Amino acid sequence: MHDFRGLVKILEERGELYRISRPVDPKFEMPAVMEHIERERKAFLFENVKGARFPVIGGVLNRMECYGWALGSKPGEPFTAQDLDVRFEKAKAAGIGPREVKSGPVKEVLCTGADINLADLPVPTVFELDSGAFITAAVGVSRNPRTGKLNVGVYRTLILGRNIVAVNASSLSDLRKFYQHAEKTGEPMPIALALGVEPALQMAASCKLPPDQSELDLAGALQGKAIDLVKCETSDLLVPANAEMIIEGRVDFSRKIENTLGEFAGQYGPETAPVTEVTAITHRRDAMFYSILAGKNPEHNTLGSIATFAIQRALAGALRSQLPAIRDINVYLDPKFGSMAHIVISIRKQNDAEPMALMEAAFKAAGGFFPVSHITKRIVVVDDDVNVHDLNDVEWAIWTRIAAAGKFRVIPDVESWELERCAKDGKGSLRLAVDATMDMEDREKLQRPVIPGADKVKLADYLSRKTAA
Numbered sequence: 001m002h003d004f005r006g007l008v009k010i011l012e013e014r015g016e017l018y019r020i021s022r023p024v025d026p027k028f029e030m031p032a033v034m035e036h037i038e039r040e041r042k043a044f045l046f047e048n049v050k051g052a053r054f055p056v057i058g059g060v061l062n063r064m065e066c067y068g069w070a071l072g073s074k075p076g077e078p079f080t081a082q083d084l085d086v087r088f089e090k091a092k093a094a095g096i097g098p099r100e101v102k103s104g105p106v107k108e109v110l111c112t113g114a115d116i117n118l119a120d121l122p123v124p125t126v127f128e129l130d131s132g133a134f135i136t137a138a139v140g141v142s143r144n145p146r147t148g149k150l151n152v153g154v155y156r157t158l159i160l161g162r163n164i165v166a167v168n169a170s171s172l173s174d175l176r177k178f179y180q181h182a183e184k185t186g187e188p189m190p191i192a193l194a195l196g197v198e199p200a201l202q203m204a205a206s207c208k209l210p211p212d213q214s215e216l217d218l219a220g221a222l223q224g225k226a227i228d229l230v231k232c233e234t235s236d237l238l239v240p241a242n243a244e245m246i247i248e249g250r251v252d253f254s255r256k257i258e259n260t261l262g263e264f265a266g267q268y269g270p271e272t273a274p275v276t277e278v279t280a281i282t283h284r285r286d287a288m289f290y291s292i293l294a295g296k297n298p299e300h301n302t303l304g305s306i307a308t309f310a311i312q313r314a315l316a317g318a319l320r321s322q323l324p325a326i327r328d329i330n331v332y333l334d335p336k337f338g339s340m341a342h343i344v345i346s347i348r349k350q351n352d353a354e355p356m357a358l359m360e361a362a363f364k365a366a367g368g369f370f371p372v373s374h375i376t377k378r379i380v381v382v383d384d385d386v387n388v389h390d391l392n393d394v395e396w397a398i399w400t401r402i403a404a405a406g407k408f409r410v411i412p413d414v415e416s417w418e419l420e421r422c423a424k425d426g427k428g429s430l431r432l433a434v435d436a437t438m439d440m441e442d443r444e445k446l447q448r449p450v451i452p453g454a455d456k457v458k459l460a461d462y463l464s465r466k467t468a469a
Contacts, residue, residue, distance in 0.1 A: 003198050004199060004244065007070045008043070010069050011060060019045045020044060020048075021047050023050055025050050026050065027133070028126075030049060030056065034058060034059070034291075034297075038062055038297050055122070057289065057291070058290060059298075059299050060299070061303055064080055064083070064302070067302075070199035071222060087222060088207065091222045092213060096220030096221045098226050098227040098238070099229065100230070102230070104228060106241055108285045112280045118162060123159050124293075127268070129262075131259035135195070136157075138155070139153070139205040140157075140167060140191060140194075141237050142174075150237070153169075157193060165276050166257045166259060166275055167274075171418050172208070179253070189250070190235030190248070192246055195244050195247075197243045200227075206306040207310065216229075228242060244289070244290060245282070245287050247281050250277050250279055263339075266338075267339075312331040315375075318366055319345070322361070325354070326347060328346045328388045329344070331343050342377060342380070344379075345359075345388065346383065346388050352439055355381040356435055373415070377429075378431070413429075414429060
């Protein structure tokens with residue numbers, strides 16, 4: 001397993017990291033270069049950011065192989081999203097709690113009072129309509145007021161001044177609930193932002209867990225050892241001792257700021273957040289500032305996909321339990337489809353009315369976190385000879401097995417979740433049901449050409465044998 005610097009070292013040794021020594025402006029210029037580098041799925045290190053005291057590192061987790069390397073797989077070994085999902089499920093069942101230590105590398109430099117100046121940080125301004133410069137890679141640490149346990153997540157944070165930020169919390173985050181409790185009770189609320197943490201913790205912070213499970217325990221299990229935590233300088237919060245940098249703060253609910261940032265699905269997302277006063281910054285002497293390029297870009301989307309694991313599992317599990325006719329199911333949650341889920345179900349139907357009836361039931365089903373219809377834009381039903389995990393096969397079925405308009409059904413005015421930005425206030429948005437199965441009368445003429453036994457052939461068996469002389 002590797003810490004943050006260990007992963008950076010692997011990337012550089014493998015030629016997977018670009019060092020940029022030319023001076024760059026953090027507003028627009030640096031993000032533009034980041035975007036070009038990310039298209040190549042490379043990491044980047046900007047050594048000379050105008051007006052800043054620290055270099056910028058990023059792109060370190062922009063494809064699944066990087067997750068494998070961080071978690072101990074050897075270069076060259078395949079590592080997929082399914083592999084990561086399996087690792088997560090095993091780690092959830094075998095959590096390793098964090099341990100408190102007296103100090104760590106992140107305590108090498110301490111800034112308080114007048115020494116705090118967020119302008120020293122190379123925080124990029126990415127998109128033309130963004131509200132300003134956003135910290136995008138920080139793991140936020142707060143405390144659950146009900147249980148007293150530490151909670152971590154990833155929250156976009158707008159720089160507002162020398163020692164003022166706004167830490168955003170989406171409606172699905174635990175932090176939003178903590179904000180509401182603190183504002184209602186008037187209790188002071190500390191928060192801390194950790195940059196450049198262990199990759200396992202960065203992954204766990206991106207995961208959506210039930211309230212009784214700890215992201216810190218999950219991170220420990222993912223990396224096979226406890227996360228070391230050290231006490232903050234200005235609060236009782238505990239933060240990652242091996243991080244590159246910690247920003248400590250106190251939330252002020254008397255002031256709230258509306259702000260906008262380009263999001264993962266390729267749209268702008270407005271949020272409102274309370275103002276936070278920065279009370280201390282601690283960092284390594286040679287700290288690197290970790291930044292994730294916001295918007296529909298590889299590292300942002302790859303990390304974001306971790307949050308979808310639990311949602312996909314919840315939706316698929318709920319539909320399987322409620323609709324026993326399902327043969328196979330796949331939940332697509334991918335930025336190329338926007339912010340909504342697209343579900344594909346295969347069945348061996350008994351009559352032509354069955355697929356549409358099943359989709360009507362599916363849209364009404366409970367989905368774990370919220371109703372299926374709340375997050376799902378489209379449900380497609382296919383025959384069981386179609387691979388629901390292969391989008392090309394699904395598209396083939398849609399455009400070769402549908403002749404009647406009645407096999408498409410538009411469901412209007414469905415309540416939607418906040419990330420579907422096109423949804424109308426009070427009306428929601430449409431949902432689409434697609435019956436891509438063969439009509440019963442067409443089963444003979446629409447059979448697929450199949451080579452008998454092809455699914456049992458292993459090409460390696462033939463390539464490894466020497467041909468007879």
